[in-house]
Amino acid sequence: MTTKHLELEQVGIDFPTPKGPFTALQDVNLKMSKGEFVSLIGHSGCGKSTVLNIIAGLHQATTGGVILDGAEVRTPGPERAVVFQNHSLLPWLSVYKNVELAVKSTMRGKSKAEMRDWILHNLELVHMTHALDKLPSEISGGMKQRVGIARALAMEPKVLLMDEPFGALDALTRAHLQDSLMEIHADLGNTVIMITHDVDEAVLLSDRIVMMNNGPAATIGEILDIDLPRPRDRLALADNPQYNHYRHEVLTFLYEKQKKVETVSSHVKSESKKHKTEASSEKKDSNNSDAA
Amino acid sequence: MSKMTTILRIPSATPSSNPVLSRIVQSTPALLLPIIGLLLFLAIWNGVAKSIDTSLGQFPGPAQVLEQAGALVDEHAAQREKADAFYERQETRNAARVAQDPSYVPKIREFTGAPTFFDQIWTSLYTVMVGFFIASVVAVPVGILCGLSKSAYTAINPLIQLFKPVSPLAWLPLVTMVVSALYVSDEPAFSKSFVTSAFTVSLCCLWPTLINTAVGVSNIDKDLLNVSKVLRLTPFAHLTKIVLPSSIPMIFTGLRLSLGIGWMVLIAAEMLAQNPGLGKFVWDEFQNGSSESLARIMVAVLTIGAIGFVLDRLMLSIQRAVSWDKSSVLR
Numbered sequence: 001m002t003t004k005h006l007e008l009e010q011v012g013i014d015f016p017t018p019k020g021p022f023t024a025l026q027d028v029n030l031k032m033s034k035g036e037f038v039s040l041i042g043h044s045g046c047g048k049s050t051v052l053n054i055i056a057g058l059h060q061a062t063t064g065g066v067i068l069d070g071a072e073v074r075t076p077g078p079e080r081a082v083v084f085q086n087h088s089l090l091p092w093l094s095v096y097k098n099v100e101l102a103v104k105s106t107m108r109g110k111s112k113a114e115m116r117d118w119i120l121h122n123l124e125l126v127h128m129t130h131a132l133d134k135l136p137s138e139i140s141g142g143m144k145q146r147v148g149i150a151r152a153l154a155m156e157p158k159v160l161l162m163d164e165p166f167g168a169l170d171a172l173t174r175a176h177l178q179d180s181l182m183e184i185h186a187d188l189g190n191t192v193i194m195i196t197h198d199v200d201e202a203v204l205l206s207d208r209i210v211m212m213n214n215g216p217a218a219t220i221g222e223i224l225d226i227d228l229p230r231p232r233d234r235l236a237l238a239d240n241p242q243y244n245h246y247r248h249e250v251l252t253f254l255y256e257k258q259k260k261v262e263t264v265s266s267h268v269k270s271e272s273k274k275h276k277t278e279a280s281s282e283k284k285d286s287n288n289s290d291a292a
Numbered sequence: 293m294s295k296m297t298t299i300l301r302i303p304s305a306t307p308s309s310n311p312v313l314s315r316i317v318q319s320t321p322a323l324l325l326p327i328i329g330l331l332l333f334l335a336i337w338n339g340v341a342k343s344i345d346t347s348l349g350q351f352p353g354p355a356q357v358l359e360q361a362g363a364l365v366d367e368h369a370a371q372r373e374k375a376d377a378f379y380e381r382q383e384t385r386n387a388a389r390v391a392q393d394p395s396y397v398p399k400i401r402e403f404t405g406a407p408t409f410f411d412q413i414w415t416s417l418y419t420v421m422v423g424f425f426i427a428s429v430v431a432v433p434v435g436i437l438c439g440l441s442k443s444a445y446t447a448i449n450p451l452i453q454l455f456k457p458v459s460p461l462a463w464l465p466l467v468t469m470v471v472s473a474l475y476v477s478d479e480p481a482f483s484k485s486f487v488t489s490a491f492t493v494s495l496c497c498l499w500p501t502l503i504n505t506a507v508g509v510s511n512i513d514k515d516l517l518n519v520s521k522v523l524r525l526t527p528f529a530h531l532t533k534i535v536l537p538s539s540i541p542m543i544f545t546g547l548r549l550s551l552g553i554g555w556m557v558l559i560a561a562e563m564l565a566q567n568p569g570l571g572k573f574v575w576d577e578f579q580n581g582s583s584e585s586l587a588r589i590m591v592a593v594l595t596i597g598a599i600g601f602v603l604d605r606l607m608l609s610i611q612r613a614v615s616w617d618k619s620s621v622l623r
Contacts (some may be wrong), residue, residue: 058518076521088515092537092616101533105523137617155523 003204005034005191006159010064011054020065024050026217028064030210035189039202041211041250048195051212056082060178069125080165081157085145085164089136089151093154096132096282099151100261106155123147131262141174146180155208157283160193166201174198175234178205186231199254203246204234211253221258224249303561352587357594360587366407375403398563413595416569419486420558420603424551430494431501431550432543435534438502438622439509446551460492460557464564467491476557485567492561495553500549508542509535537616550609555600 009026014021025047032038040048053059055066057076065072073080081102089098091227107115123129126146136144145165153162167180176240178201183194185205198204202209206226213221226246228237237243314533344351352360386398407415438445471488512535520530562571574592576583 034599054521056518058521076518077524080522082518082522084515084518086515088513090516090518090519090533090537093533099524102523105525135616215305 004031004067005069006032006035006055007067008055008064009052009067011051011066012052012063012210013050013059013063014062024062024215025054025218026063026220027219030220030223032191032193037185037192037194037205037207039209040193040195040212041197041202041205041209041220041254043214043254044197045213046212047218048212049163051259052082052163052193052195056080056161057157058082078102078155079158081152081155081160083145083148083152083160083162083165085137085167087141088150089144089147091136094133094135095123095128095139095147098136099154102154104152119154119191122150123155123189126150126180140173142169142177145169145177148176149181149184153188153190157189159189160192162192164195164197167197174201179234181205182230182232197248198253199250202250203228203243204232204237209246209250211250213257216259221251296381298328310468346586348581348586349583352590356587357381357590360584361591363584364409364591366412370407371408374405378403378405400404403435404559409573409591409595412569412573413599415486415557415567416562416571419489419562419567419597420551420554420571421555422452422486422557423490424497424554426490427494427497428501428547428552432505435502435505435543435546436509436531438506439539443509445506445609452499452502453615455495456503458495460496460555460560461564463492463495464488466559467495485565488565489558489567489569489571491559492565493558496557497528497550497554498554502545504542504549505539508539508546511542512538513575539616541611542616544615548604548607548611549602552600555596555603559596 007029008028012026014023018024020036029053030038039082040051049065050059054061055073057066057073059081060074065074067073068080075256076241083287089095090101092152093101096119099122100115107118109206110118120129123132125147128143128146131143136147139147145168151166152162166177169177182205184190192207201228208224209224211222211224227278228240228243228246306429338355339355341351341353360488380407382401386400389396390398434448438448468488471491473485475487514603516534517535520534526531559571559574561567563575564571564576566572570592574589577588577592
């Protein structure tokens with residue numbers, strides 16, 4: 001981890017509110033090397049998605065910045081492909097055409113045959129070549145997410161950004177997709193940043209787990225190196241003491257150090273409500289700032 | 293309504309061994325209920341009509357209206373025969389003159405008989421379509437612009453709100469004068485009354501399409517917009533791949549509303565502009581004031597309603613054809 005590939009330098013973001021700017025993130029610093037798999041974990045509303053959106057260029061940092069391969073990025077681009085939580089496939093395009101749209105807009109100047117091969121190759125990676133002409137509404141949630149990943153991979157991104165990609169899937173489908181993702185990561189060696197709520201998922205997939213403090217003014221709390229040999233096998237790891245130790249660390253961070261206040265006493269409850277409204281206002285603001 | 297359907301379905305739920313019969317029985321409420329409604333309406337109409345005496349005689353009941361509908365069809369046929377006879381006479385006359393004098397260039401004159409009810413229906417349809425087309429060509433792009441750009445919307449919205457509630461009757465005198473002033477030609481391709489009516493229809497058709505298009509475009513799923521940003525789609529690709537497909541349902545909702553309004557507006561416009569369509573038919577019958585006039589107007593009313601309904605269904609089927617979401621229920 002010596003080469004600097006992707007750097008987050010003192011990243012902070014303020015969202016304007018009627019009561020003045022609301023600081024959602026502050027002093028986020030992270031250096032990643034090529035091919036690294038990093039998970040962001042934290043309670044809802046802590047700004048994980050905001051971090052990802054800043055790296056994607058969909059939000060602009062108020063302070064600090066994101067540097068990819070020595071150049072600052074502030075606008076979205078295909079070298080930082082995003083896999084969205086709810087797949088975000090265009091519902092009026094077939095599986096093939098959805099990937100084709102990404103290929104056409106990122107690989108201009110290639111021949112038709114080359115493009116077709118590339119589209120099929122990426123759909124092959126996620127095992128979706130059997131449903132080329134299906135519309136997104138005709139395939140299952142897991143399949144949609146596979147196509148979403150194929151679309152992102154087809155852009156040949158330097159960094160693959162995944163916003164809770166498996167959050168909306170059932171446990172079995174999720175496990176399948178995690179295995180697929182591990183295979184793909186082993187094959188292609190993309191740099192991956194993934195947001196997750198799932199501790200097992202984070203430990204299983206990541207080289208490092210970035211644990212975030214609760215907002216407002218959220219920042220990175222702890223970073224945990226996951227030193228487990230690859231390829232990893234979920235069954236073998238289930239009894240692995242090292243694996244369980246990592247899980248324990250993350251759980252301790254989430255449920256002791258950064259306990260989300262939702263306990264019995266009424267005073268604390270009103271506190272937590274405040275927290276929630278702030279979190280939701282943060283989301284609203286992010287919408288506004290994009291619309292403007 | 294749904295309650296009634298279930299109640300009526302209960303007897304039809306008895307299992308039947310004959311598949312054809314059971315299908316007929318199953319679809320009975322769907323067929324039966326509208327017929328019951330129609331018969332009730334006719335009965336009430338008939339009863340009420342008898343007790344209304346106007347200066348033009350008794351208000352027409354269903355029987356008189358049916359009779360006049362038949363009369364209108366007969367008049368149409370008679371007029372067609374006259375026209376055919378006229379053209380035949382003209383042809384023989386011209387042939388005779390050419391035989392006498394080979395240098396003679398025959399004059400072909402149009403038949404100038406009064407337009408029949410069906411000619412007037414056709415004129416009305418043509419007029420409304422032209423007006424609706426002009427309005428759509430303007431409203432859809434402007435609506436897309438308003439949906440895409442908040443500043444454009446803020447700039448145009450007050451104008452929309454100001455002109456949307458204006459009645460066609462208020463526009464008509466202005467449109468008439470403007471058309472008279474600007475549409476000057478020795479051999480006009482369209483009559484002034486036609487241009488005036490079509491343009492008035494356009495003015496009233498603009499707004500629903502414009503507003504619905506703007507709402508549809510501004511409500512595109514944010515994730516899809518993000519996809520477009522990440523892919524760095526060109527503005528044209530963004531428009532054709534993301535914006536248009538996702539706002540097609542709303543655009544068509546607007547177009548259907550517009551066409552409905554346009555059809556209503558047209559009748560009023562034709563009455564005042566004297567465009568030879570259904571509106572003029574109603575007006576002329578009203579001025580004519582014979583004992584059959586009210587029944588003939590009632591025929592026109594029912595025709596207007598039926599055509600409006602057919603136009604709406606037509607738009608609905610186009611909407612179904614172009615909409616990507618075949619599972620959505622359109623009604």
